[in-house]
Amino acid sequence: MRTLIKHAVINGRCQDILIQDGQIQKIARGIETAADEEINAQGATAIPGLIDVHVHFREPGLTYKETIETGSHAAAHGGFTTVMTMPNVKPVVDTVDKVAAQVALNQENSLVKIAQYGALSADLVGQGAADLKAMARAGAMAFSNDGHGVQDAQTMLEAMRAAKAADRVISAHLEDDSLIQGGVINAGPTADRLGLPGMTGLSESTQLARDLVMAKETGVRYHVAHISTKESVAQVRLAKQMGLNVTAEVSPHHLFLDDGMIESDNPMFKMNPPLRSKEDRLTLIAGLLDGTIDMIATDHAPHSQEEKAGSMHDCSFGIVGLETAFPLVYTHFVKSGLVDLETALKWLVQKPKEVFGLENAGELLVGDQADIALLDLIHPYQIDPERFESKGKNTPFTGQEVYGKVLKTFVDGNLVYQAKKE
Ligand SMILES: NC(=O)N[C@@H](CC(=O)O)C(=O)O
Ligand SMILES: [Zn+2]
């Protein structure tokens, strides 16, 4: 099977892309050859398919929120061709059998490539590490108890030793339950004004401090999920200077929103970790720019309409991200002139691939798998959750004008998303 994409823009130059059996065979101007399929990109910008190392698809067990199929459609719509799915489904992916079953289920139902996380401990809360070595052999690409902090240091230590032996990354959701005190948003003037219980960043940064000491001791590849505070950024910076094997991801919402922007008691602004202060947010941006934070990951967390209704006091934590991430990053960081597109793609493709060892993901280079997104970077549009492929419509970005619309997405040379004609 040969596919020829004509008239795409790559790094500012007009190029054609020839795909043979799922791989990129040639990138050049004016390729003239017979192909089974020819696609005229009409000057759309071609980028490597994006990689999201932190998403929640809710199958099995919570499929009213999302299925692997709907989640993978959301990914394709967002320009993502590889995602890493968290194990907090029902039942939790915490044994070798469940990893094997989940990998098969992903394979059967997904349009995009999925790398699966296994849990660090039974049901995300058990004492003592799960059998990481066996789960890694069964196909777990990395490990995390995302949704819960590991409360017990001994459990984290055992998990780190096992992950080190299996040469897999641990992604840590940092949250010391004893410091949460029923908080639903960041402690501070906004929580006070809205009369909502607040939580400070100490629950994150204190657990990070504990983990970094043990990461040094064990030599594990340790990754901070959804980093949110300036204290955490400072610690990761220091750990890197000390030569630890530490990486971090930040979500678009922690980069582009802070608690000062929460006007009312609105469930769409509730997530874990919460939106922090403006000072935290600016420190996250600085950390991304200086390489302390390695990558951007969405923490795509779909919930039903009922679960995201009423007051922040009672609603679920989490927002969707796959279908807004690229346009938000492009609009706020690239279009604004802060960084070039290449730098944004370092955070959305190269670093995720490198840190998690996702060798199967293509980078738009000759010989790579043809994982490609075609973008309209010229025309603005408004974010409208009704247009999401995800079952989750829970986003705080509704109505925002953005650039960076995804027109087409290819996985291994197969067209998996195509924008509808306006
Ligand atoms: N981020 C969230 O607020 N929610 C996530 C869990 C998590 O990422 O901790 C979820 O699974 O819904
Ligand atoms: Zn989490």
Ligand SMILES: [Zn+2]
């Ligand atoms: Zn998460």
